[in-house]
Amino acid sequence: EDALKGGSTNPTADALSSALGGAAKTEKPKKSGLAAAMIGSKQAMEARQARKEKTKAVAAGMMAKMAAAREAAKDTKPLDEAQVAEFESTKSALRRRYDTLIRDVRLTSVQNDLARLSQVTSALPQKVQALRDRGYAYRAYFENKVQVLQEQWDAVDDELKAYQDEEAAALEEALQPISDLFTDLAERGATQGGQALLAQIEQLVSDLETRVDAANDEVEGMYNALRREIDQMERQIKEVEKWLELAEEAEISFAPNESLYMAAKAEWDDGADKPEGFLFLTDQRLIFQQNEKVGGRFGFGGKRVAEVLWEMPVSSVEAVEAEKKGLLGGKDMLNMQLGSGAPFAALTIEVKGGEDCREWERHIRRMASGETDERAIEPSPEMLEQLRNAPTDCVVCGAVLPQIQAGQTEAECRYCGSVVRL
Known part of the structure; x- marks a missing residue:
């Protein structure tokens, strides 16, 4: 009882x-x-x-x-x-x-x-x-x-x-x-x-x-x-x-010693066509690949496009803000302010497939600030030596260079625009 x-x-x-x-x-x-x-x-x-x-x-x-x-x-x-x-x-x-x-x-x-x-x-x-x-x-x-x-x-x-x-x-x-x-x-x-x-x-x-x-x-x-x-x-x-499957489906090429961190289906709000594809966050870059069928009508015709529309050093992300939009907050948006090394001053992208924009915001911030000390596979000794010997100041104007990421081969000075080979 x-x-x-x-x-x-x-x-x-x-x-x-x-x-x-x-x-x-x-x-x-x-x-x-x-x-x-x-x-x-x-x-x-x-x-x-x-x-x-x-x-x-x-x-x-x-x-x-x-x-x-x-x-x-x-x-x-x-x-x-x-x-x-x-x-x-x-x-x-x-x-x-x-x-x-x-x-x-x-x-x-x-x-x-x-x-x-x-x-x-x-x-x-x-x-x-x-x-x-x-x-x-x-x-x-x-x-x-x-x-x-x-x-x-x-x-x-x-x-x-x-x-x-x-x-x-x-x-x-x-x-x-x-x-x-x-x-x-x-x-x-x-x-x-x-x-x-x-x-x-x-x-x-x-x-x-x-x-x-x-x-x-x-x-x-x-x-x-x-x-x-x-x-x-x-x-x-x-x-x-799922992230690895997206990378394999996109047949995306990563640089030597570059490692995937996370991935999502995404739509880039370019102010015009709003291409759909995949967003990849690695320990070096943020990459958007258009991957969709374009042209045709009512589901017939058209051709498959798989093309990287932009990429940037993750360190060029100066600010990122998650935003829930749409009916009941069903659209997960990322609004970014970008600096040196990025192709735009700002961009907006929607992550899809059940991804949470707040998680993406948190991890982009961590990766951009170098706070992701959770590798299970250690980088090669050659890459570590390259990072230790990388310059910290621009050889032209003397300004401080952006943070160097693992596997990065060059850095652009945000002040004078000079490209420093690493």
């Missing part, structure tokens, strides 16, 4: 949830410590015993209700016509609810979710390595985060499945008394006794539905926080996979 009101009466669940909570705060949890906390401790053994006693108590309560139901069912007086119609309707509805319970007591949704998370977690290292093999150099935290998530999941996976199996077995046991009462109901038929029996069946079905809902919530509550972290990791990997 306390469990149905929301209070926890399950020591096993409490111990498991506590272990998961502890794992979430530990950078690299030790599997042995977590496993001991859940299945090797005296607390876990006591919890299992408490669960058995609780199951016995629930079974005893059901048997008492069954006895009362059979006693009330002895009245064989038939129902009148209106009562019969209501009786048959209620019986059919209860039968459908019971058939649904036959499936739900197995906690199938939880079972499937645990299987999915096991599969996702085991595949994470290979997916991250595939990103590195394709040349993605950033988000260095991927490897460590995947390792921590695997250790946490390995520590709790078996115990979660065992706990789910125990809950499902206890719930399945509660089905048999209801099935027996349906058999009795078929014998009694539409009588006063049958109507009393039907009311008891309805009560037992409602009680079991509540227990199933509570069991689902309880098991899911034990691993919700860890599930969110695993699902977030999978989304982050898919995001980078």
Whole structure:
């Protein structure tokens, strides 16, 4: 009864949830410590015993209700016509609810979710390595985060499945008394006794539905926080996979030692044709490639255009501001003020495909200011040596040159316009 009101009466669940909570705060949890906390401790053994006693108590309560139901069912007086119609309707509805319970007591949704998370977690290292093999150099935290998530999941996976199996077995046991009462109901038929029996069946079905809902919530509550972290990791990997796919589709050429940071489908507001294509942010440049079919009418004819319309050193972005426009803020706009090395003084571009302009603003700012110290693939020693030896002042007018980016081969002085070879 306390469990149905929301209070926890399950020591096993409490111990498991506590272990998961502890794992979430530990950078690299030790599997042995977590496993001991859940299945090797005296607390876990006591919890299992408490669960058995609780199951016995629930079974005893059901048997008492069954006895009362059979006693009330002895009245064989038939129902009148209106009562019969209501009786048959209620019986059919209860039968459908019971058939649904036959499936739900197995906690199938939880079972499937645990299987999915096991599969996702085991595949994470290979997916991250595939990103590195394709040349993605950033988000260095991927490897460590995947390792921590695997250790946490390995520590709790078996115990979660065992706990789910125990809950499902206890719930399945509660089905048999209801099935027996349906058999009795078929014998009694539409009588006063049958109507009393039907009311008891309805009560037992409602009680079991509540227990199933509570069991689902309880098991899911034990691993919700860890599930969110695993699902977030999978989304982050898919995001980078999408960026790499855009770069491959565009067949964009990057300079030696230049690394892609992020990419998006985009539309450049040039004040005229508003070409559509791809926007790429690398550790050196901001690039817009037109990539669309132009000409033709009503979807017929025309030709595919794939051409870089502009590129600029990312350091030339002096200011960037995200703006949500359109109905309900559905258009993600970037407004930029540009300096030396850029082909324009300002530009506006819409990022598409579900990209958030605020995230783009944040990362363009970070890249332009050199704050992206998150490489997983280190630059070559030759490039580092080039950066160390690069001039900081213009050889013509003495002004300070723009910040040099990795792989950059020249820099333009924003004051006198001279180009300094690096």
